[in-house]
Amino acid sequence: MSKFTVYDDLVSLENDTAIALDPGYSSQGPELLDICEHYNSPVSRKDRIEFSLLVTQWEQETSLYSSLDKICMHPAYQRIIGMGEKILPLIFSELERNPAHWFWALSAITGENPIQPDQRGNLRKMTRAWLDWANSHGY
Amino acid sequence: MTIAITSPCSKDYNCIAWAAEDDETWWWPNPLGLSFWPLEPAGDTSLQNFINAYSTLGYEQSEDAALEAGFRKVALYIDESNQVTHAARQLENGDWTSKLGQLYDIKHPFFEVWQDITYGGQVFNTAIYGKLAVILRKQI
Numbered sequence: 373m374s375k376f377t378v379y380d381d382l383v384s385l386e387n388d389t390a391i392a393l394d395p396g397y398s399s400q401g402p403e404l405l406d407i408c409e410h411y412n413s414p415v416s417r418k419d420r421i422e423f424s425l426l427v428t429q430w431e432q433e434t435s436l437y438s439s440l441d442k443i444c445m446h447p448a449y450q451r452i453i454g455m456g457e458k459i460l461p462l463i464f465s466e467l468e469r470n471p472a473h474w475f476w477a478l479s480a481i482t483g484e485n486p487i488q489p490d491q492r493g494n495l496r497k498m499t500r501a502w503l504d505w506a507n508s509h510g511y
Numbered sequence: 512m513t514i515a516i517t518s519p520c521s522k523d524y525n526c527i528a529w530a531a532e533d534d535e536t537w538w539w540p541n542p543l544g545l546s547f548w549p550l551e552p553a554g555d556t557s558l559q560n561f562i563n564a565y566s567t568l569g570y571e572q573s574e575d576a577a578l579e580a581g582f583r584k585v586a587l588y589i590d591e592s593n594q595v596t597h598a599a600r601q602l603e604n605g606d607w608t609s610k611l612g613q614l615y616d617i618k619h620p621f622f623e624v625w626q627d628i629t630y631g632g633q634v635f636n637t638a639i640y641g642k643l644a645v646i647l648r649k650q651i
Contacts, residue, residue: 436612436636438525438597440539440546441556443613472522472613473537475545485543493536493547495523 376425415462419455423462426452431472444476453480464506471499478502514630517608518616527561529610530585530598531568538564556594558644561587565647573648576621578605582648588625589644597625597640611635 415423430448437443452459460481467474475498479485486505491497527538528547539546540553540560549567554560562572565585573584584601599609602618610616614635617628625640 434612435614436639438527438539438610438612439556439594440537440541473545476543479543479545485545487544489544492544493528493538495537498545 415458419458420462423452423455423459427466440473440476443473449477453477457481460506461511464503464511467499468503471495475502514620514628515618516615516630517618518610520614521610522613524610525612526598526610527564527595529608529616530600531565532600540564558587558589558593558595561595561598562645562647569649570647571649573646576601576646579648581650583651585647586621587644587647588640588642590639590641593644595644611637 426448430446430452433448434443434446443449452463460478463474463477463481466472467478472495475485475487484505486501487498488501491501521534523537524534525537525539528534528536531538536547538548540548540550540556542553544553548554549564550560554563562570565587570585573582576584576586578601586599586601586607587595588597588599590596597609599607599619599622601607601621606618607621608616608618617630619628622643624642625637627638628635
């Protein structure tokens with residue numbers, strides 16, 4: 373599993389390299405910032421970058437799993453849950469852009485579950501239910 | 512027989528659904544109701560819970576994975592903790608089909624034990640699917 377740490381002005385990677393958050397410092401910088409610019413939210417720059425890196429890690433390391441437990445208990449996913457309510461706008465943006473199994477995290481953070489029994493397992497319907505919930509709650 | 516990718520990537524369904532011939536739903540026993548399960552309550556990830564789920568579709572335990580006229584077969588796989596990891600379904604010609612997590616459907620030979628698969632220069636770490644636990648069959 374790859375590891376990283378987000379600082380105020382750079383992301384330190386496990387392989388002793390770092391990505392500067394100012395695009396002038398690194399060739400990887402602009403791409404990373406482009407990803408973060410996708411999100412139009414009041415969440416801090418540091419949180420947006422950390423979220424983006426965690427999502428990439430989670431997607432890469434769970435792509436072969438069918439087990440919802442293994443997908444949602446992945447350390448990167450759990451770390452996103454640990455970021456709390458402030459990260460909800462980014463999860464909703466990601467859910468709208470690229471529907472995936474964000475429902476466990478959303479339920480864990482909000483304490484809500486708008487998914488109806490007849491929607492269970494249908495990614496598109498569950499996504500719609502959560503995006504409707506987001507709209508009605510000001511996200 | 513070689514392995515072939517037979518579909519685009521999809522997060523709409525998983526291997527458990529695909530083995531049940533459903534390509535629109537994510538099947539997994541989840542107590543929070545975040546995925547589909549044909550039994551209520553959903554229960555755990557034990558082999559018996561999955562056998563019970565497929566029994567709702569008419570599947571019963573079978574002796575082997577051999578092609579039998581008039582029957583469809585499903586193979587269930589478990590990890591070292593005896594938790595179900597994967598399901599595959601036999602095709603009419605005796606090949607097998609699997610959905611790889613949130614990725615593709617593939618056509619493949621019957622596996623007693625999964626190994627990593629190399630396809631088109633890509634390595635899929637399918638050894639995580641573990642070993643065969645049971646073969647199920649239903650009359651078609």
